[in-house]
Amino acid sequence: MLIKSRSAVSALGVLLLAGAAFGQDAEPIKLGVLEDQSGDFALATIGKVHAIQLAAEEINAAGGIDGRPLELVEYDTQSDNTRYQEFMRRVLQRDQVDAVFAGFSSASREAYRPIVNQFDGLAFYNNQYEGGVCDANMIVTGAVPEQQFSTLLPYMIENYGPNVYTIAADYNFGQISAEWVRNIVAENGGTMVGEEFIPLGVSQFSQTIQNIQAAKPDFVVTLLVGTAQASYYEQAGAANLGLPMASSVNVGQGYEHKRFTPPSLKDMYATVNYVEEIDSPASKEFVEKFRAKFPDEPYINQEASNSYAAVYLYKQLVERAKSTELADIRKVIAEGDVCVDGPGGQMCIDPKSQHVSHTIHLAHVTDDHSVEFPTKWEAIQPYWLGQAGCDLTVSDPSEQYTPSNPPPANG
Amino acid sequence: MDIFNLIFSFLYQFGDAFAFLVLSACGLAVIFGMMGVINLAHGEFIMCGAYVSTSAVHAGLPLPLAIVAGAVAAGIAGMIVELLVIRPLYQRPLDTIVATWGISMIVTQGTLIVLGPSMQGVGTPFGSFTMGGYSYSVYRVILMIAAIGTLALLWLMFTRTRFGLLSRATIQVPHVAEAMGVNTNLIYSVTFGLGAGLAGLAGGLYAPTMTLVPTMGASFMVEAFVTVVVGGADIFLGTAPAAAILGVIKAALTGWQGQLAGQIGLLIAVIIVIRILPRGISGKILKERA
Structure with a gap:
């Protein structure tokens, strides 16, 4: 019992010391992490959680975001759309997070998106998907069709x-x-x-x-x-x-x-826009850091890279806005020059759609299952939404559009 | 020649669907039909068989032996589960649903935590053959033979061996069987182990053709339950004919309109059967006999 309470005291001491490093008024920035850590999608998404943890650790070691530490609030959404809705309400209402990183399947994103709209939160969807989400409460860092x-x-x-x-x-x-x-x-x-x-x-x-x-x-x-x-x-x-x-x-x-x-x-x-086989200095450095922290990671996939880069995008947004308020952050996005160098190449937020430009690599799996890259395309823009008439700097329809269901002409 | 190819390709697809339905359902059917226990951990016994047989192949065992090892491991796991969890619940069949569902969740998540999100497969052996412009996997033909072989062995076991006799007596009138000196607890335990072992066999047989993940059992569950519901409680009068009928429905609809139509067809078949034959095909046959 004595030993137990003593170790509890020393743990408290460590926590206090860690807090002290950020100064007295450094209230943490809270980041909700809703990803599937079990169920059918877990295989592709556990790496996303690890990538976010890695980025948060790096950022905190380097002094946090604008002097404030980054704190992760993680929930396992179990590859289940209703869990997303439950936990999205929970992080926005009870945990009062500043931003949420959420979602693998498009069904889950569409399940939680109305809740983010309702509470006027900010959610990052760090996954490649079918495109078309024109919603000021969302920043999409994955590639689109x-x-x-x-x-x-x-x-x-x-x-x-x-x-x-x-x-x-x-x-x-x-x-x-x-x-x-x-x-x-x-x-x-x-x-x-x-x-x-x-x-x-x-x-x-x-x-x-x-x-x-x-x-x-x-x-x-x-x-x-x-x-x-x-x-x-x-x-x-x-x-x-x-x-x-x-x-x-x-x-x-x-x-x-x-x-x-x-x-x-x-x-x-x-x-x-990323796989671990990409042979560039940025990619190699990312793989090395990742494996140093998570040696058993089976594979570092595209969505892990997106999630990692998204934390740095968020850091830049908050530091330039000097605020975690959505309106202030969106003013920075509207300037149109929010870019980070992700593990796979440069990623810049497009103000009209709040999607991200990417370097697209063509990965070719050979007969022994090694990967070669016959070609790549630099700075490919997520152009469709903007051309089709979605402009979040003007209006926020909070809709998902498709080629056969484009934004209304005067929208 | 074209007609011949058409017939062959339909027979192949029918056999493929039949094999999947029989192999995924017979473990569930034995446990449900003989003991009245609805085993929602069925998929996890399948996963257990698949993981053990794949590990055995990685360890250097030849595939047929590895599949047997997978079945034996799942069977032993089944007997342990029966002893610890199912036995106190024989008088409460509804509670066994909840208990086995709990086991299923614990095993799935436990496997994810301990063994990670996936296991490297072993690859499908035996290659392919070509007939009339289509190429087919040889291993899938072996799965069809395995399905028929499994049914034949089960039939021999239940009708020709002492265990079959004792188990049928135990299932029919447990108290009289006990009074005649049958160790009914042992029979229950072995029967549950047999059901789990059959699930493990399905897992071992399908492991080389599938992605190995902790949730893999779930992709067998719809087919398994559909077959058992349509077939009713008797494995020979129920599961086998049900798998044959559903196999025809699935192969025909999937060939005509794709996977979605095949899945819808299976579920509509269940709704119709429940409506007109509430005890399944075997219930109908047995009632007419009586």
Whole structure:
């Protein structure tokens, strides 16, 4: 008992000392972290939490944000949309956080977004997605279809041929991404020879593989989400489907090329704004720091890099605004020069859509599952929302738009 | 030739769906049919079989032995669960649902914490063969044979062995069986272990074709429950014909309109069956016999 209370006292002492380092009036900046640490999506999202912890530790070691320490308030959202709603209310109302980093699946983002609007909070969505969210309460650091598909599909059509077959997860992400694929394939003179939507959680693809063989495409666009659907690669490999694949979501998120036996992902092409194989000084430094803190991390994926860079974006926003109020932060965004050098390249916030520009790397999985990068595209803008008529510096519709449901012309 | 290819490809897809339904359901059917326990941890026994067999392959065991090891490990785990959790709850069947659901969550999260979010697979063996413009995986044909073999072995076990006789007696009238000197506790324990072992067998057989994650069992659960609900309590009169009927529905609809249609078809079949045959196919057959 004595030992216990003594160690409690010394722990308190450590806490006080740590607090003292930030001076007397350094009230912490609280960052809510709602990510899936269990359930079907955990595989791709545990790294995001670790990346945020790494960035927070670095920032605190270097004196915090504007002299204030960064404090993380973490909840495990369990890959469950209703948990997102519960915990989003909790961090905004009870924990009174200054900003929230939240969400993997688009379904979860759309589940929590009205709550962020209701409390006029600030949420970062650090994930690649189907695009179109025009909402002043959101900053999106992940890549969107115009960044990933307008680079990927012309490359695939040129190198492999014009006939395209899409298999996509059957929810808002897959449906809207598939719409983007249809449009960009048509713009580049290609033909859709087939399209199939797969319910989340489906793991048996024998018939789908046969449907693809019957349609004879030149390559397959895979927009599969979750660990169950990833079984497709093993089964397509075993059936010797042998078609090149293109994806905006695989490899960069679920590191399928590390989990499956070669050569099941041979000739998979993915446009990513980061994967750990990228051979640049910034990337190598990031991987080194990450593995030093989390030696058992199976893979450092694109969303981990986005989350890490997002903490630094937030730091810059708060320091330049000298405030954590959303209105002050948005004034800084409106200046249009908020940029950080992320592990994969420079990322700048676009004031109109509050999305982020990226260096897009084309990752090619070879037959031994190593990754090479045939090309990359610098400073690719998230242009679609701005061109379509979303301008958050003028109005805030808080809507998600799609190519077939664009912003109203006078909006 | 084209007709032949069409028939072959349909038979292959039917066999594939049938094998998945039979293998994922028979463990659940044994435990539910023989003991009345609805085992919501079924998926976790499947995961246990898959993880153990994959680890065994990584450790150098040949795949068939590794699959058997996976089944045995899941069976032993099942007997332990029966002893510790299920046995006190035989008089409270509804509570076993909650208890097994709790086990399922503990095992899933425990695996995530201890073994991490995924395990490196072993790759599907045996390659592929081509027929009429389509290429097929050889291993999937082996899965079909394994499904039929499993049913045959179970039938022999329940009708031709002393364990089968004792277990059927225990399930039918437990008190009389006990009075005749049958160790009913042992029979319950072995039966539960058999069900869990069958789940482990399914996990081991499908492990080379799937992504290995702590939640992998969940992707078997819909098919397993659909098959058991349609089939009813008897594994031979119920599970096997139910899997055959559902296999036809799933293969036909998925081939025609994609995976979504296949899933919808399975669920509509369940709704219709519950409406007109509340005790499933085997309930209907047994009632007519009686």
